[in-house]
Amino acid sequence: MERIDKLLANMGLGSRKDIKAMVKRGEILINGTVCQDAAAKVDPETDEVIAAGRKLRLRTSFSFMMNKPAGYLSASRDDRAATVIDLISEEHRRLGLFPAGRLDRDSEGFLLLTNDGAFAHALTAPRRHVDKRYFVRYDGILNEYAEQAFAEGVRIDGDELCLPAGLERLGPGEAIVTVHEGRYHQVKRMISAVGGEVTYLKRLSIGPVELDESLVPGGYRELSDKEFQILAEISGLCQKRR
Numbered sequence: 001m002e003r004i005d006k007l008l009a010n011m012g013l014g015s016r017k018d019i020k021a022m023v024k025r026g027e028i029l030i031n032g033t034v035c036q037d038a039a040a041k042v043d044p045e046t047d048e049v050i051a052a053g054r055k056l057r058l059r060t061s062f063s064f065m066m067n068k069p070a071g072y073l074s075a076s077r078d079d080r081a082a083t084v085i086d087l088i089s090e091e092h093r094r095l096g097l098f099p100a101g102r103l104d105r106d107s108e109g110f111l112l113l114t115n116d117g118a119f120a121h122a123l124t125a126p127r128r129h130v131d132k133r134y135f136v137r138y139d140g141i142l143n144e145y146a147e148q149a150f151a152e153g154v155r156i157d158g159d160e161l162c163l164p165a166g167l168e169r170l171g172p173g174e175a176i177v178t179v180h181e182g183r184y185h186q187v188k189r190m191i192s193a194v195g196g197e198v199t200y201l202k203r204l205s206i207g208p209v210e211l212d213e214s215l216v217p218g219g220y221r222e223l224s225d226k227e228f229q230i231l232a233e234i235s236g237l238c239q240k241r242r
Contacts, residue, residue: 002060004028004049005038011059012091013051027052062095063114063228064088065209069217074102074111084111087218100124101182109134109203110211112231113220122235123206129163129180130234133205134187136175138196142167146194150177156189165190176204207234 005019008028013019020038022028028035029050030042042049044058066084068074073083076098084099100112100120114120123130143149150167166178177187188198204211209227223231 001041001043003038004030004035004040004042007042007044007058007060008049008051008056010095011056012094013056022051061114061116061119062092062097063100063112063116063119063223063231064092064097064220065212065215065223065227066111066113066220067211067215067217068103068108068111068203070106070108073105074099081105084113088113088220103203104185104188104201107201107203108217109201110206110209111203112206112223119232119235119237122237123231124182125235126181128235130207130231131205132179132182132203134177134179135200135202135204136177136187136191136198137173137200138175138191138198139173140196142169142175142191143195149194150190154190154193156183156186156193162186162190167194207231 005016005023008014008019009016016038019028023035023038026034030040031048042058044060047058049056049058066087068084071082072087073081075083076085077083085093085097088097096115097113098115098120100114101124103109103111112123122128147167150165153164154162156162160183162183163180165180166176168176170176177190179186179190183189187201191198207230209230212221215221
């Protein structure tokens with residue numbers, strides 16, 4: 001159960017003060033009855049709420065795709081550097097969004113923002129082995145056995161063995177890398193292990209869901225129901241969007 005003022009504020013209908021004003025004006029109905037108390041509790045799964053004449057689809061879970069630009073930390077807050085949360089609107093900050101997984105500060109591309117802890121955990125849990133595909137530019141020349149090394153599992157920093165991964169050379173200094181885990185600086189360290197040095201890194205997809213290339217760097221949009229369901233299913237969290 002959720003307080004009606006908190007729930008509607010989190011859904012972006014305004015501040016909690018705005019919602020209380022709507023209650024006072026008699027603009028909010030719960031199951032056909034005018035709401036008299038902004039602290040009234042509702043069940044998002046079963047209750048019907050109408051606000052200012054519009055029937056609402058009650059939501060507690062929100063997930064967004066961001067095209068992360070370089071120069072921002074994949075964190076909710078940091079005292080010394082800008083984070084991806086600084087790129088979203090005040091309205092969306094009220095949802096309590098946080099990055100599910102991370103991209104390095106100098107990396108770009110598909111970053112998932114959500115307020116659903118269970119969804120984020122399921123999607124990023126190492127045992128799920130969810131594919132993440134990257135476009136890479138690098139200096140140097142990869143050795144002739146690089147693809148085989150990736151397929152068998154690259155050993156990075158001498159002793160840390162990665163899960164089998166994919167490497168597809170696109171041309172001189174460019175490649176597509178697909179990994180199934182999220183170790184610290186993993187793609188950069190794997191490329192280094194086979195003779196290259198990453199100069200540019202962009203995440204293209206998570207599972208089968210690809211970055212919306214219409215999003216400018218720093219732009220974001222909510223996942224479609226289909227995209228959310230795909231990611232929920234491949235992460236083992238088979239549920240309908242709330």
